[in-house]
Amino acid sequence: MTATQPSHGRILRPTAKVLPEHARGHNRSLVLQTLYRQGPQSRADVSRETGLTRVTISDLVAGLMQDGFVIELGQREAARPGKPATMIDIDRAAFQIIGVDLSDQHMRAALLDLDGTVLERENADRAGRTGDDALAAVVGLIEGLVLRATAPLLGIGVGSPGIVDADGTVLTAPNLAWTLLPLQAMLRERFDIPVLVANDADVAVLAEHSFGRASGDVMLVKVGAGVGAGLILGGRPFYGSHSAAGEIGHVVIGTDGGPACACGKIGCLEAWLSVPRLTEQLAATTGTEAEQAAARELILREAGRRLGIILAPVVGALNLSEIVLSGPTELLDGPLATATIETLRKRTMAEFTGDLALRMTSLAQDDIVLRGAAVMVLSGQLGVS
Amino acid sequence: MTATQPSHGRILRPTAKVLPEHARGHNRSLVLQTLYRQGPQSRADVSRETGLTRVTISDLVAGLMQDGFVIELGQREAARPGKPATMIDIDRAAFQIIGVDLSDQHMRAALLDLDGTVLERENADRAGRTGDDALAAVVGLIEGLVLRATAPLLGIGVGSPGIVDADGTVLTAPNLAWTLLPLQAMLRERFDIPVLVANDADVAVLAEHSFGRASGDVMLVKVGAGVGAGLILGGRPFYGSHSAAGEIGHVVIGTDGGPACACGKIGCLEAWLSVPRLTEQLAATTGTEAEQAAARELILREAGRRLGIILAPVVGALNLSEIVLSGPTELLDGPLATATIETLRKRTMAEFTGDLALRMTSLAQDDIVLRGAAVMVLSGQLGVS
DNA sequence: TTTGTTAGTAAAGCTTACGAACAAACAATG
DNA sequence: CATTGTTTGTTCGTAAGCTTTACTAACAAA
Known part of the structure; x- marks a missing residue:
């Protein structure tokens, strides 16, 4: 029956x-x-x-x-x-993968083996280039690595800032001044091997999930020039109905105002937590050494608290058990992370989140997107991750 | 290759x-x-x-x-x-399904056909019964419907409050004083047909997804004695790593305090938005008719705003396009819903959430869990939903 | 030497889906 | 009215994929 x-x-x-x-x-x-x-x-x-x-x-x-x-x-x-x-x-030497990280001013690319080990690097400062200039720089990076490859290439993986749809088209990436740029199709056309393009935070969480301590549901919060997140839910990447899942940088936190954000709103997450904003605030501390240290700790704690406030509803709604922070260790790993987890525990049900863990990424900060890009290619081409 | x-x-x-x-x-x-x-x-x-x-x-x-x-x-x-x-x-008359809704003081059960149409009803007031007494009442309800079935039963679906794991064990349901109750296994044993037990909000969102205007990603917020949510992500129900996804009732909202909650925290969603709390507040208004009406609107608007504040990070993180409210229409459908959507729009990126829709459930309030329970059986037994 | 275990292969059979071909039944057309 | 073309559903044979059964090779232990 x-x-x-x-x-x-x-x-x-x-x-x-x-x-x-x-x-x-x-x-x-x-x-x-x-x-x-x-x-x-x-x-x-x-x-x-x-x-x-x-x-x-x-x-x-x-x-x-x-x-x-x-x-x-x-x-x-x-x-x-x-x-x-x-x-x-x-045959871990039979193929190689090119990974590209565009999330930063410093554009990184690397040749990796199937294990995700970096074999060769090729870097370039964006130096303010945007639009077609930036695109040309990306192509140049990849070209350099294609020449240095010592095995057939399995594919190219790219982690780009901004919103990237399922076809690898960059819908919008303000920093690069890209709009509706079909990056995946263009690179595929140019190099004639499989190409996969995705959002940098989505790529980073893939690396964390594959190479780090893995779990079924993970949210990786990537703090850089902006703040974004990548989600793996039920063991699978989650991109959202309009490919904009994880875009929490411009969600307003709390009910007590906050710093003005470039987007026009008050108290966005990015206005509290982005690296430029934090470094600027930290640099502005005055007084004796001890006073400055105390002020800095306060700043970091407050930023962490804000992150906790915004993550609490997400943790509750998704029953997350693992949150990973990716970004400058000297900023995140300390008072900030401590304040975040404290706030999270205080604002959610302890029964459900008792095993909630917040930790820094277990991977080298500079390589997480590169290695995630490799995972993306491995998954797409071999079904391995 | x-x-x-x-x-x-x-x-x-x-x-x-x-x-x-x-x-x-x-x-x-x-x-x-x-x-x-x-x-x-x-x-x-x-x-x-x-x-x-x-x-x-x-x-x-x-x-x-x-x-x-x-x-x-x-x-x-x-x-x-x-x-x-x-x-x-x-053959829509060949089989029938029993759906059970335990989310309320008024326990409901129904016999449904494969289309989700209610054929027969069997209700009972819980009348304060908990534990084994409540369980006996549930069994009684189902027994009554089994006798009235006019076609072979495809299965029994149950929407229960509290946390229910993937095996249909009620991990914890305070209102019913159930802890680690293997309800699904027990009913399966008792009636010898397939049984599926899940959280009431998770069940409700199934109904909305199947019978209402469906979409890929939906969050249904169920407001009753408590506040819970059910999620469908990428077209599939999402239960979370510990089956507690959607448990947002005891997440703290905002940074400015709020009413005390039964859980001990201050400013939980339930403390703002549960039906008992809202009705109590509304009843406490004083003054002239006009003054009372104005006060009531303020209360509802503030509750809606609070809901918006807590949903904003979730909407951003998941790139949700559809949020459904389920609960007493006279409370939710009006100033409250308006304030919620306004707050959401104000606190998230308009570019990503421009098509964000918040609406009341399109199904009869009293039947949503019953019909969702039927969907659950249809899905589990026939792969249909 | 005998006994028992493990690895890998070979052959046969079952399941599943496909393509080609066909008959039945009908509308449209001259 | 006969012809032509279309659509439906079936029959027959084939290819792919996995399993079971049976086998050989190679080894350890007694």
Whole structure:
């Protein structure tokens, strides 16, 4: 009588037909994912891990070896009863990825291997360039890395500030003076390999989720020239109906006014928390050394409190268990973070958020977007993340 | 070279093996879904709609007819060239569903058909009953409806207040004095048909999404004895990592204090907005008729403003385009809703939320949880919603 | 040497969906 | 009225994908 028992979650919402070949693609990614996360192992190990039979795994692995994604490493060394296992692994040197970080005045690009390790770097100061000039600079960065690549390129991942839609079109990026710029399509056209463009905070949270201590639901708050957030909900990136999820920089905090914001409103998050604003405030402290230190702590604590106030409803609504801060450690990791988590605890239900954790990103600050861009390519091309 | 192109979204995250039979189940649900949403049509119509071939559709439909879910209605009446089409449809009278709403002092249950139409009702006042007494009352309600069912029951859906986990265990429901009550398992044991239990607001948003004007991302704010919310993100219900998503009732609003809440904090959403609190405040107005009316409007406007303040960060973070209010129309639909949307617009980026809509539920207030419970059963058993 | 275990492969079978072809039934057209 | 073209739904054969069963190879332990 019962027709279908959805396996994940309570609700299955079919939208498109599913063919056996789609199942094949899924299982193929499943094998890659298993190897990617757990490293070298035998076909039989993969079989046990995935639940697919050894026969099917052998078949899938044969295809993956043919395509150059998987290699045999020789026999397992440890002596065990039975036939010795042939170890296999993703060929982590077979492909390389180019990651680009445009979130800052200092544009960064890097060549990475499949593990997300940075192999080569190519940087450039934006030096005020915008529009087509900025675009040309991006292309130049990538060109430099394409020449230095020592393996076929799996693709290019780009983390851009501003709002980026699902097709990789930058809808609006004020800092770069980009509007409706189809960056993904243009780079794809120019370099003729797969390209994925997304918002920088969305890209950063991918890196945190893949390389950092992962969890099902994460919100990463990226503090820089502006303030944005990236969300992973239920293990999947969440972009929102108009690709603008995480755009909390211009939400007003509290009911007691605050600093004026460039957007015209009073008391936006960015007006409290952006790096320029914070450094400016910190620099303006006067008095003795001790007085200045105290004043600085107050400033940071207040900024942290403001962040907590704005995050509290989000934490409550999403039942978040993990919030990650990304940005200058000297500003964020200290009184600011402490005040944020204190405020969050005070303003939400302790029963639900008792295990709420707020922490700095576990990745190198300068590389988080680069590595996230690599994850984006890995996910898009191999189904691995 | 490229292994897999995920069809939905940018990231595919394989977690479990997928067999051809799972594809079959998905396609089976797809056929049911197509019939459910678009009504009677021919096999060829379903084929065109789904992209599956006529052969496959015929095969799937044969199975669905065998299981009693689909019936043939005879030939299409409209004269068209070609062989006349045999119309098919979900047999909307073949099964019935029991929906239960425990969110209120007045416990409601109903027998519904597959369209979500209420056929029979069974109500009971909780009359202060809690714990096992309340549970017995629930069982009694359902028993009454089981006897009056005129078709096989597809399942029982229950919307309960409090936190309900993915297995339908009520982790905590203060009003009912339930803690760690495995309601779903117990009812399943008692009635031996599929049972699904979820939080009342989560259930309500399902109804709104299926029967109301649907959209990809919806947040439904349910105002009653408490205040809770249900979320549908990317077309799928979102429950959060600890099943407590939407629990915004005890998040503190603003930075200027507010009324004391039963939870011990100051200025919780519930302290501003719950029905008991609002009615109490409204009743306390004094003076002439005109003065009272003005005072009441002020009270409602302020409550609406508070709701807007707490929703603004959520709207920004999730890029929500639709917020639905559910609760007493005389309280919510007027100055309160107006103030909420005004506040939201003022506190978020107009560019992103320009199309933000706040509206009252389009469904009958008393039936929203009942019908949502039916949707939950439809989704769980047939993959339809 | 025997026994038991493990890895990987081969063959056969089942499920699922597809394409090609066809008959039935009808409208439109000359 | 016969012909032509269209649409529907089915039958038949095929391809893809996974499973079960059975097998060989290779090893450890007794």
